Amino acid sequence: MGATAVKRARYIWIPLLALLIAIPAGFYYVHWSQQGEGAGFYSRLWSPEAIFAYWAPDDFYDSVQSVEGRFEGPACVSCHSAITPGIVNDWRASRHARAETPVYCSDCHGDDHRRLHMPTPRVCGECHATQHGQFLDERRFGFPSHALALERALDANHFVDKPKAEVTACLQCHSVAAKCDSCHTRHRFAAAEARRPEACITCHSGPPHPDVESYFASAHGQIYLAEGAEWDWSKPLREGNYRAPTCAYCHMHQGQHQVADKPIWKFGIKQVNPLTSANRVRRKRWLEVCDDCHDEALARDALVGLDRERKRAWEKLYAAEAELRSLREENLFHPAAGSRPPYPNDWLDRLWPRARIGFFEGQASAFYNVSPIERDYFEMWYFDNLSAYKGAAHGDAERVQAAHARLDADLKAIRARADRLREQARREQAAGIVAPDPSSLWLNGEYTEFNREHN
């Protein structure tokens, strides 16, 4: 063996050694980042509100200390009849109170009043292993899902990047991961309540996810509105029991506590190939749902219609993205990346300030403090696109039409604004004008300062 070969063999240890240091350092960093006052990956960058104790109890709930003692179930009920009569009434009306062996306050909250807990799905799972198991199984399908909703919000860039006052509500909806009482509310815990579409309204409405709006406008929702009051909601959501489906009928088919095993388009925020083998399996699962009431051909056509709508929407979105990319090349975003405050957690943005265009460049983070034309694209993508998606998914034809008309108008407006920016730049150059540098205003303005201190 030559001397150089020996040397070369020695060099192999350098990357190996680096790896040996880097892996534990990585683990340590992740661990460290989760040790702050908040929770999740950015826990050191924000502090919790008091109400978070109820939305993410594992992270934030501490028992009240004002009452001391250990109590049997009936003692809890008796004192709480005076302290919280509404809760006791709801509990009395529930299956829990009427079960052969009643499920008392202490079964869910513990019996030591200085060490109470707010029950997470794990506690319910001690008696409802089937539902809890299905719920946890959602994790296999990745995002979005109820089981992963909390970490999804906490680990999202825009949760810490945005001013605190604007993001408190994130946890209220995304708490669905930490509480079984999202759909069957405490302390009735009624299955009948959860079968109705109203059970989903609290969270599944509003511009980025107009599920409720699109459902009520569909043939299914219209039938529910006209006749639902007369249906017998004590029946399980099974074939033959209901004339038209509700949210849970379709998304929790056969009462499965699993909402993530079917959706192909994943919230509609990126283009997917609807014909991969995994997506063919999902499509089959959808057809099994529709089969309860429809001929398979109608259902298949409806799903193909959704794919077509998505393709059309993405053609428009990509055209707008192309316009933005060309502006980025021409350096025409005002303020440009680098002249606007970096996102607090975004090291890449500090090292390499660059406008992020499109889902895969991390656009999700660019919700605010961007230039007007980038914001226009954000609204096109997040509101009008997602509205069109839900219209097509749920059979609200009017919404699809209106949202596509807006997508067309958005694209036109973005192109017109891009032309104006180019024209302005051309004129400034011709006249030898140097535009004033706004970066000090953006980087150290009142709004930026306030948010830096109040997250």
Ligand code: HEC
């Ligand atoms: C002697 C009366 C009394 C008895 C018995 C009693 N509680 Fe309470 N409980 C209270 C009072 C008073 C509060 C309000 C405490 C506060 O806000 O500081 C309370 C609050 C609570 C809360 C709300 C805590 C929070 O942080 O929101 C829960 C849950 C609770 N009790 C459960 C129980 C359970 C379970 C038992 C039986 C093991 C029980 N209680 C027995 C008086 C009682």
Ligand code: HEC
């Ligand atoms: C089947 C389980 C279960 C039983 C039984 C139960 N609770 Fe609860 N309770 C919950 C859940 C779930 C929450 C919400 C937890 C959260 O917000 O994270 C809750 C929250 C509470 C709260 C605080 C929130 C609020 O609305 O004020 C109080 C107080 C409370 N329960 C009292 C009681 C009392 C009193 C009883 C008995 C009459 C009782 N609970 C029985 C599951 C239960």
Ligand code: HEC
């Ligand atoms: C100590 C055991 C136990 C715990 C803990 C428990 N349950 Fe139950 N649950 C029961 C029993 C028993 C029944 C009644 C079953 C029956 O009568 O067939 C029931 C029934 C139900 C039902 C059906 C009600 C209906 O309208 O048909 C729901 C929903 C439910 N529980 C939800 C929950 C949730 C949510 C939690 C946690 C916050 C929870 N349970 C915690 C034992 C428990």
Ligand code: HEC
């Ligand atoms: C407390 C709020 C809340 C309630 C109530 C709620 N959800 Fe959700 N749901 C969410 C959140 C948050 C997400 C997105 C989670 C994420 O970011 O991964 C979600 C996601 C979903 C998804 C997408 C899953 C996927 O894989 O694409 C479906 C479907 C869904 N929910 C159906 C329902 C239905 C049906 C109901 C009513 C029976 C309901 N949800 C009630 C908060 C809620």
Ligand code: HEC
């Ligand atoms: C009104 C209830 C609600 C509020 C408030 C809310 N979300 Fe959501 N969020 C949802 C629902 C419902 C979905 C799933 C929509 C779907 O699948 O169509 C979702 C989806 C998401 C997703 C995408 C999930 C994925 O994996 O594709 C992220 C990330 C997210 N939310 C983060 C946040 C953050 C951060 C905030 C606060 C700024 C927030 N959400 C506020 C209900 C809410």
Ligand code: HEC
């Ligand atoms: C997204 C809404 C939603 C959430 C969250 C949810 N449930 Fe349910 N739950 C339902 C619906 C809908 C039904 C009725 C299913 C049917 O008709 O077959 C139901 C029914 C039940 C039943 C009665 C089952 C039966 O056959 O009588 C139990 C028990 C239950 N849920 C427990 C839980 C537990 C435990 C959790 C938390 C892990 C939970 N649920 C979370 C929507 C939900």
Ligand code: HEC
């Ligand atoms: C007739 C069955 C049906 C009913 C009823 C229904 N949906 Fe849907 N939903 C669908 C289909 C199909 C999709 C498209 C999913 C896909 O891309 O594969 C969808 C998409 C969704 C998504 C987005 C899933 C994702 O990740 O892309 C959410 C969230 C959702 N529905 C919630 C609801 C809510 C809330 C209701 C009631 C207000 C409801 N749905 C009623 C069939 C239904």
Ligand code: HEC
């Ligand atoms: C519980 C029964 C039931 C289920 C399940 C169901 N539907 Fe329907 N659907 C109906 C009824 C009833 C109508 C109204 C028929 C009419 O318009 O005359 C309808 C209407 C429709 C229409 C409008 C048809 C038209 O001619 O205008 C479409 C599209 C549709 N459903 C698609 C679906 C798809 C896709 C699924 C599965 C994801 C599904 N449905 C699941 C009962 C159901």
